[in-house]
Amino acid sequence: MSPAAASDELHIAMFPWFAFGHISPFVQLSNKLALHGVRISFLTAPGNIPRIKSSLLLTPKTQIISLPIPPVEGLPPGLDSTSEMTPAMAEALKKALDLMQPQVKTLLSQLKPHLVVFDFAQYWVPKIASELGVKSLQFSVYSAVSGGYLIVPVRTSGNKNPTVEDLMKPPEGFPSTSIVSVERFQAENFLYVYKSFDGSPSVYSRSLEIIRDCDAIIIKTCNELEGPYVDHMRTQYQKQILLSGPLVPEPPSGQLEERWAKWLDQFPSKSVVYCSFGSETFLSDDQIRELSLGLELTGLPFFLVLNFPPDFNNKDAKLAGVLPQGFQERVKDRGIVHTGWVQQQLILAHDSVGCYFCHSGFSSVIEAFINDCQLVLLPLKGDQFLNSKLIAGDMKAGVEVNRRGEDGYFGREDVSDAVKTLMVDIDKDPCMSLRANHRKWGEFLQNGEIQAKFIANLVEELKAL
Numbered sequence: 436m437s438p439a440a441a442s443d444e445l446h447i448a449m450f451p452w453f454a455f456g457h458i459s460p461f462v463q464l465s466n467k468l469a470l471h472g473v474r475i476s477f478l479t480a481p482g483n484i485p486r487i488k489s490s491l492l493l494t495p496k497t498q499i500i501s502l503p504i505p506p507v508e509g510l511p512p513g514l515d516s517t518s519e520m521t522p523a524m525a526e527a528l529k530k531a532l533d534l535m536q537p538q539v540k541t542l543l544s545q546l547k548p549h550l551v552v553f554d555f556a557q558y559w560v561p562k563i564a565s566e567l568g569v570k571s572l573q574f575s576v577y578s579a580v581s582g583g584y585l586i587v588p589v590r591t592s593g594n595k596n597p598t599v600e601d602l603m604k605p606p607e608g609f610p611s612t613s614i615v616s617v618e619r620f621q622a623e624n625f626l627y628v629y630k631s632f633d634g635s636p637s638v639y640s641r642s643l644e645i646i647r648d649c650d651a652i653i654i655k656t657c658n659e660l661e662g663p664y665v666d667h668m669r670t671q672y673q674k675q676i677l678l679s680g681p682l683v684p685e686p687p688s689g690q691l692e693e694r695w696a697k698w699l700d701q702f703p704s705k706s707v708v709y710c711s712f713g714s715e716t717f718l719s720d721d722q723i724r725e726l727s728l729g730l731e732l733t734g735l736p737f738f739l740v741l742n743f744p745p746d747f748n749n750k751d752a753k754l755a756g757v758l759p760q761g762f763q764e765r766v767k768d769r770g771i772v773h774t775g776w777v778q779q780q781l782i783l784a785h786d787s788v789g790c791y792f793c794h795s796g797f798s799s800v801i802e803a804f805i806n807d808c809q810l811v812l813l814p815l816k817g818d819q820f821l822n823s824k825l826i827a828g829d830m831k832a833g834v835e836v837n838r839r840g841e842d843g844y845f846g847r848e849d850v851s852d853a854v855k856t857l858m859v860d861i862d863k864d865p866c867m868s869l870r871a872n873h874r875k876w877g878e879f880l881q882n883g884e885i886q887a888k889f890i891a892n893l894v895e896e897l898k899a900l
């Protein structure tokens with residue numbers, strides 16, 4: 436019997452990559468495990484603690500542990516998450532992370548958890564953990580469709596990195612689904628996964644070392660959503676794969692900011708298009724122009740959130756400069772454009788919001804399903820392209836914006852057509868069948884019994900490790 440099962444109290448050290456797109460699912464997983472009596476030690480850099488405290492369920496068995504980031508060239512001191520960093524700084528952050536090995540080893544030897552659950556970047560955790568007799572598990576916050584397409588050993592079976600042409604096609608052994616190819620501009624974006632920066636291992640090399648060395652892998656998905664892709668990963672990884680389920684969030688606490696609630700209140704039920712792109716995805720100036728003009732063309736009310744990379748100091752000025760001339764005046768009675776963080780879950784839960792136009796971030800799409808918001812998808816990088824294919828192609832529960840294959844260009848009509856398919860032509864197919872499929876998945880994700888079972892099973896599997 437494992438020590439965890441013997442004491443019946445599991446202690447897990449959680450160690451996400453320093454990015455909120457990763458920290459958030461680790462927090463959600465921690466919260467669900469804490470409700471099963473699991474002791475959680477949550478490791479992060481000091482600057483991230485206040486925001487984590489606002490969402491982590493703080494029980495007497497939960498603690499947040501501060502891990503200062505060591506200085507490295509190219510990373511200004513005091514920055515603790517990628518949301519404050521340029522892409523070059525985020526690469527330097529991976530180097531700093533790799534220098535933290537002695538610090539993490541000392542910490543784990545003091546904490547003595549049964550398990551350490553870590554992220555894609557910390558490929559050295561399994562070695563440290565095994566020296567201390569601690570089991571190590573990677574928690575993949577990416578969908579299985581993206582892991583199974585991009586991060587499988589067969590992608591480099593000839594010992595060389597895949598080319599754009601290779602990446603336009605699924606890897607050998609990939610299941611027969613709606614995904615038979617991706618566009619050139621998407622495959623070009625995928626090259627990042629295999630790229631090493633200034634001697635620091637690529638995302639792919641880090642992941643392959645983890646697959647080889649860790650005790651098991653947890654994926655934030657379930658068989659109902661992604662069964663064939665999970666099976667493919669099991670075959671490729673030859674490692675125990677556990678599923679956490681999609682980690683459907685609890686209903687959000689608090690109230691929607693009054694200015695947004697008041698504005699939304701004036702529109703009919705399910706008529707507003709909420710449009711946003713998560714915490715770390717940014718559109719180019721040209722894309723912003725076509726998107727905003729496309730939303731205008733729909734004639735529908737919309738709430739558009741646009742963010743900019745951290746190197747822009749005055750984001751409001753940037754926003755004003757990038758919107759088409761006269762746009763805000765023309766749409767002032769039915770459109771809001773905002774830059775900055777918003778209470779997304781509360782916006783999606785507002786009765787007036789009927790459509791979520793988004794980047795296909797995995798947590799964001801789950802939030803759309805459980806709030807009965809139709810999905811229009813404009814994926815912009817990495818896993819988002821594959822998530823979008825899963826939803827629009829396999830599940831047929833949303834619509835992807837049409838784009839030019841070579842360079843990904845989309846125009847205002849492409850935006851407007853996609854929104855109208857789901858929000859205007861509602862008595863016709865494909866809208867009727869898309870909405871029916873969306874409803875079916877919404878019900879599945881809102882079924883508390885099913886969702887609770889995913890976590891109960893996971894806890895049992897973790898105890899048995």
Ligand SMILES: C[C@@H]1O[C@H](OP(=O)(O)OP(=O)(O)OC[C@H]2O[C@@H](n3ccc(=O)[nH]c3=O)[C@H](O)[C@@H]2O)[C@H](O)[C@H](O)[C@H]1O
Pocket residue numbers: 455456457459576577712713714715716775776777778779780794795796797798799800802816817818819
């Ligand atoms: C794994 C990585 O997640 C990334 O981050 P991202 O923030 O887009 O993740 P989401 O799943 O959309 O999640 C974003 C989460 O932030 C919340 N939120 C966001 C913005 C805001 O203003 N207010 C909010 O409450 C939102 O409600 C959701 O819970 C990228 O996609 C990336 O492709 C993927 O690999």
